[in-house]
Amino acid sequence: TPVGFCVVDTLYSNYMPGDSFPLGTTVVSYTAIDSTGSITTATFAVTVTENEPPQIDCPESPVVLNVGGAIISDPDFFIFSADTVASCDGVRLEFDMPAATDNCGIASFTQIGGGLAGGVFPIGTDTISYEAIDSSGNSMMCSVVITVQGLTPLNAFSNPALGCVNQSVTLTADSIPGANYVWSGPQGPYANDNQIVVTGFGTNTEGLYTVFAEVNGCPTPLDSVTLELATAPDAIDDTNIFIAPGTTDTFNILSNDVLIPFSDFSITQVGALEGLTSLGNGLFSYESPLEGGEASFLYEVCSKSCPNLCDMALVTILALNVEDCSFIPNIITPNGDLVNDWLEIPCLNSGMYRDNSLVIYNQWGDKVFEATPYDNDPAIAWRGTFDGEPGKDLPDGVYYYIFKPGPNEPVIKGFVEIFR
Template sequence: VITRTWSLTDACDNTTSFVQTITVVDTTAPTFTSTLPGDIDVECDEIPDAEELLAIDNCGDANVTFVEVIDNGACVGDYIITRTWTATDACDNSTVHTQIITVQDSTPPALVTPFDENVTAACDDIPEVPNLVFEDACSTDIEVTFEEVTTQANDFEDYEIIRTWTVVDDCGNEAIFTQNVSVEISNVINTFDSSFCILDTEFDLFDLLSGDFNMNGIWSVVSGDATINGSMFDPSTVEVGIYTFMYSITEGSCPTEVEVNVTIDDDCVVLACGQDNVVISKTVTANGDNYNEFFTITGVEDCGFIIELQIFNRWGAKIFESSNYQNNWNGNSNNSSVGSSDKVPTGTYYYVINLRNSGLEPFAGPIYVATDK
């Protein structure tokens, strides 16, 4: 309260007074002089520090107080921050400013440890699964799920290993990290096909392989009527032909398999194919007793010759001819020189035999034929 008094006095000390009373009342609140922060939406790692606000009052000093309240949401990274600044003067007049900060976790966890996303490795040098470390800006509650799948269809072809880490934070934000390992089958086995004679002795199938491989696998017969004893094969136990064998390594991290072809021939066999080995019938008695029924040429069956045969009667007329004779002539005639009968008359006839591709001179001689004609 302000009291103002005015007094008037004359020369004789007569006095008159006037009093004014002023009552001062403070009803005006302070005013903030700082820029007031507005409402915002932020990630949990982007929350700004609380600002220090200043205020003035028209009647004196203003005191600014600050209060922060957090209301939790559905997950650790979602919540609301309410910040309140109150400016109060000496007469308890106050001004309030409130800032609402909505915190939302929409960022998935991040990888801390580096790793190679694409790796090429030999089958015996596949890298271990890396120990990955993850972090989240809003939560330490991180769920990590690891899965490893392979495209391996068999033991003998290159394949892929796909390693996947699925990382989820408390608010359900998900991140996926993948490593692809390209696995190369490194067992290199070189094979070479070979030929052996049917008279050769037993040999080791490993002699047909070369390269960097172990010998703990299994040999098997793929085609051909053959038997093996481990890796040992005896050509003398089979027929002439081509035989296929497989060597398989199925144990360990580098399985593989290869095939090798072995040709068995009879080139080493010396056949009796000379002129002295040819045996020619002397007599044909086509009477059904199964003895000397046919004119036969034997002794060179395994020589690969083609027999060309001509039969003539004593007058030089050709009564039979074959360009690929099969030991089947029993006195029949394919020539009209013997009349209407299909058999030649009993008598002496003459043959001419040519062994095609033999290099031998033709054979010629008599043959007695008895046909009851």
Template sequence: MFVLASQVNTTFVSSSNPGITLSGTDVIIAVGTPAGSYTLVYQICEILNPTNCDTATVTVTVNSAAIVANDDAYSINDCSSLGSVGNVLTNDLLNGSQITSAMINISLVSGQNENIQLDTLGNITISSGITAGTYLLTYQICEKLNPENCDTATITITIKDSTKPIIATLPVPSIVSCSAPLNFAQAVATDTCSSVTLTFIDVTVQGSCIGSYTVTRTWTAIDLTGNTATASQIISVQDNTGPTTTTTFESNINVTCDAIPVKPELVFVDNCSTVSPAVFKETITTSSQTSYTITREWSVSDSCGNISKFIQTVNVSIASSELPIASSACSGDSSTINIFNLLPQGTPTNGSWIDVDNTGALQGNILSPFGLSLGNKVFEYRINNETCPRSLVLTININDDCIVLGCGDIKVHNAFSPNGDGINEVFVIDNIDDVTCYPENTVEIYNRWGVLVFETKNYNNQTNNFEGISRGRTTVNQSSGLPTGTYFYILNYSTIDGNGKVEIKKLDGYLYLSK
């Protein structure tokens, strides 16, 4: 038997969501209640018998509103017209009504691009730097009340670029010498939509000669869409410089008639064109009876008709005076000397020798100095030439430098006083410095207790000597030097015997050190 509402009092007990309430016998669902399944507990009590009560549970199902995200398409004809292009929420619906940003959460699912931003209000903004093309992005809207109530849609953005890049103005046509570098300017190009790639091609047109030509450099700028722009710079090269020489030569020379230099062999080059064979001309002009001038001229041209001339002037004096020359030889040398080789280079070979001191040691050009007495010997070389008569006087000093002396004896001085007075300051060994006679040596010095206080190899009296300061393996205070007393030395040295063999000799003894 059913209960009639007029028979009972109905009261609200509880619900699993505060938005689910009871008004009389009606279940009330508050606006903004999330979708889901909820329970409400109520109680009925008989009006006639108020204590006659019972409770029951009502299950309430709240469904999500229908959410629809619709696709959007935007087209931009000029990539410079950027910024906000639209709002994707204008055609999206929730429960059949237009969605507002307050109702949903919006996010990009795919197609993210650093130059395309979708904000929380649904606005699409495009920043500079984006290239032309079509971009597809997928976004999702989810009901804030019911976060799992979502839908997705596609955003299609088409960006067109029909504008060519702009190349900055290049220098006007110029003319340079062929020796100068071709300084083409670096082109600079800009584009409103994308990055630009710059390339160039050089086209050379030959002129009337090898050293004259024109170079046209054409730059091409292309953006990522394929729009191109070109610009050119023209440099004309002209050869207006004659050949030069790589040979160093004196342009003005003053010489005597016996020392006229030979004609230099000049090498000619041109920085742009080929060089024609040089035309050489030499003229002699007499200035006086004792002098004349030789003028040497080279005329050379290149394939562009540029001519260069190089001139060398040789001022020649005619002298009949004697020219002294000094040399030396050893009376102990049995070999001969060709004394003509001691004369200046270029000396005529048709002269004659005079043995001024009558040494009897000269035969033709050959001198035998062996056995001659020491001192200067004079030999005159006479050149009889109508245009350049002269004599060369050769003085040869005869010495005994080539006579080998014997080795000095090794002598040990067994006392010294390293007291700073500048006298007898070091342990001296006579002739130990002669490494030819005594190539190697070792020195050891011991104190009276047999302690090694100094040792060295290749002892010498100047730089590697014993100054009364310990240099042995045993630690001895070096700052004050060794004390006064008697020491013992051992000297081992090598020498060469008469057969060329090395001998090791030894000397030892007592050494007195005094301060």
């Protein structure tokens, strides 16, 4: 309001209340003229700023494709065309720039990095970058990661894993829409499908099968699966299980059986025996009676793939009172009178120490005899000769032994004298 004037006759300004101001600084002026013709002018500046950056509808990354032109992942449908190339080492892509908006208008919106639409993107990863700039110079970036993968093998497998005679086996590979499948095997040709069935399976159809697929003219790496006939088990009797009376021991009844492959077989029947407990996978525990004695049971093992392929075996357990191996004679008299002519280790007569080992050295540390296992049988027992060979008598004297009753038994060391 003008003051110090006579009656104001005229008041005018270059901007009126409610007018819009452009970005930047604008000077607003007011001019007043009173009744005497006196004039005065007042000014002030209005500065308008804009700091809000543009907004880009940036597609979600990564966008994943393969050289066969298949779009594996593109959540926001950024790619609208993917075509193979003759070399099958990349893919030609078509896509549009994402949408960009700004409250004051977009001055420029350009692609500043990465492959261009219509170009070939090779196997690997590329990043397409965009930048939007508004009229105030505010900017926003958008990046879209493009990953191009090579084709992978088809993960072929058979069902069942092992075939049965005169039954069917199904071979399956990964399913790729529109792909052409090429199978090869002992009795081709085979159907153009990701799944084929081998009927009447036998020795003439077992062997190696291979498969690849052509995806829009690009082949996948060759994959293979081997078809094999299930084999019958050979269950072997267990006759060397020894246990002390009134104790509990564990043993595996399948460890000596011929089961190829082992994973295809399972125990289907086990005979009744008091004190016997199955722990799974062929492992059993047995609590022997105090009075000892002999116990036995039958078991059946069958193929999982072909349940009619089975065999049975007998398990015999001997509960015996057995002395330990702490006593070993320290003299032999190999003079041919059949009295103390060979080294006899008493605990071996029990049959419980079949995995023993014995090494004998002379006083200078030279090895003169070794046996794994050692046996008290007079025909092969040590008679004081070098390496156990007849006619190679060692000199009378003291010799030193290292005896190990079994894999989990402590080593026993001592001496034995040859005295003829």
